[in-house]
Amino acid sequence: MSAQAPHNTLLIPGPIEFDDAVLQSMAHYAESHVAPGFVKVFGETLTLTRKLFQSTDPSAQPFIISGSGTLGWDLVASNLIERGENALVLNTGYFGDSFEQCLSTYGAQVTQLRAPIGERPSLEQIEQALKEKTYKLITLTHVDTSTGVLNDVKGVAQLVRRVSPETLVIVDGVCSVGSEEIAFDEWDLDAVVTASQKAIGCPPGLSIVMTSGRAIQRATTRQTPPGSYYASIANWLPIMRNYENNKPSYFATPPTQLIHALHTTLSQITARPMAERFAIHTQVSDSVKAAVAQLGLKQLAPNPDAQAHGMTAMYLPEGLTPPDVLPGLLKRGVIFAAGLHKEIATRYIRFGHMGVSVTDANRGDIDKALSALKEALAEAKQAKGL
């Protein structure tokens, strides 16, 4: 029995449902950001973040900063590349466009490799692009929240190391960290940018960025000063190192309550092997996708290899739009998200299946959602005479 007030079940691709203990951590009493108790909690949270990314390399460095996930792009764009240098953006939807705008803001020369909606650039296309120009970094969206497309991060990273070893591999993992397999050290990644409110299961308000020793080296030996003050690695690096070494330190006040909530959820997540967590997300995703197919709905991502495991983006039947279906779901206590990709936003809906809704089968969230979807679709079709 949950301690939370009764509410509809939130099954969008983030924010997601919270564990009671995580939410209670948000109501922690007032603390100084430099008091020993809080310093210890923040330091442990940084160490837990390493475990989340399955990283043991001491030269790798996690950053946890007050902000939305978007702030992580500024951290990459203002520290890991300099004005006039080349960046290659693998574009699989809305979030590729935004990353491009962020990189351009700080002066990078961006080349985009765009895939059709629901697809991802092939390794052959990426290899060709990498051979045409010297890129300081390449970015890819692990799971594009707008389309549910899963990119092959491991494969792309291997390719980059073979073809263009000096190019930094930057992953937008906002909608993947905690639900998709990521082996930060083993895959030799340089930065994974994420946020607290998706598969990590914490309320929104934290930008979380994991960086490699190579990335830190790049940031601290650049020719020109970083392009941002608030997102400057030089400003935050000593702070993160001090907190993890149990020493108070100040650049900007950390959001103490959110750090407690992150500490709680990461303690829960890392108490079991990450492989187990990925396996259960895959298993639930497979059953959701089978059920969706049985309802006659097509996914935006047709290729199973390129389908995310923490969400499903599905086209509605011809003649129906999100406002025909979402209220029927809501009536049954379930919240899905409307489409987000500009070109087709009115033609599809998104179902997020991450975190406690997946790992705690006793909640019954997924079964409830699938029943509600079936009924809401039937109702909407009938209302439209389809």
Next chain:
Amino acid sequence: MSAQAPHNTLLIPGPIEFDDAVLQSMAHYAESHVAPGFVKVFGETLTLTRKLFQSTDPSAQPFIISGSGTLGWDLVASNLIERGENALVLNTGYFGDSFEQCLSTYGAQVTQLRAPIGERPSLEQIEQALKEKTYKLITLTHVDTSTGVLNDVKGVAQLVRRVSPETLVIVDGVCSVGSEEIAFDEWDLDAVVTASQKAIGCPPGLSIVMTSGRAIQRATTRQTPPGSYYASIANWLPIMRNYENNKPSYFATPPTQLIHALHTTLSQITARPMAERFAIHTQVSDSVKAAVAQLGLKQLAPNPDAQAHGMTAMYLPEGLTPPDVLPGLLKRGVIFAAGLHKEIATRYIRFGHMGVSVTDANRGDIDKALSALKEALAEAKQAKGL
């Protein structure tokens, strides 16, 4: 009787003690950031922010963004001034230095007008500086958290309008909004940058910036694109306008729980006239400062006109450092802050008296703090044989 777990009373210059209802808002169940219920709460919170600043000018615009107070400086430095343009920073301590660094990061040419520790630049000095160069903007720290110095925001703004009317007046109000009088429209200010965790009484994690129509005009007609992506006014302006007009909108996911907490505290604060709130902060501050003087302690700011009303920074008796006194306070259930200004950090301590500790006399926080201070000082002197 508080619903919060027993804890020492936090009386530093932010974060501060929370009202129970505010803290309970932090544990709000999961919500979509574009759901009608949340859109309404966020929109109302923006409208309440106008009331906090006593602003009724519809061309003025509040911004509430996931981040620390520091992020507001990036918003100013990357939108309201362009590369190579001049900025005048009135420096009264640690936070003037930081604002200078932030402005320089985005390419402004910064001139600093530095006052000795505990002092503030005089209106005559400021007038002279304004006549020497054309400044795009002037910044001043309303209350410098490192020294407790209060700047004369109204006087400086009047002076600027008379001498250099096109210069934007930018106030760092992180440690003043909610405890010091601010009449945004009447004083004709252009931006006040603040944060959630000081006299506003909300947990940390929100950057709050109030801007004038003139500032918005400057930001949206600049010659070069804004220097930041995450702190870009162009990116956030339509979002804030839409939310306040009850329309969902997306640039980056807002921290939904913190917005609820801010809504709760701003509803409480604005339920009574702001003048009343300022008066009680002044009254409590006067009695704190009288008690401190009775203990034989000198303030960093000797001039009563330049003393903040939400905090008191006091030199320790010769021979004592913060580690001699702060543990004695803690033993008595009270937390003060150590010094922050580099040059004299070991010689003084800071007492924050803001928010519920001031407005809710039943808590007894201030009396408890003054007794604890008296006893801890006596104990420390005795231990040192002073």
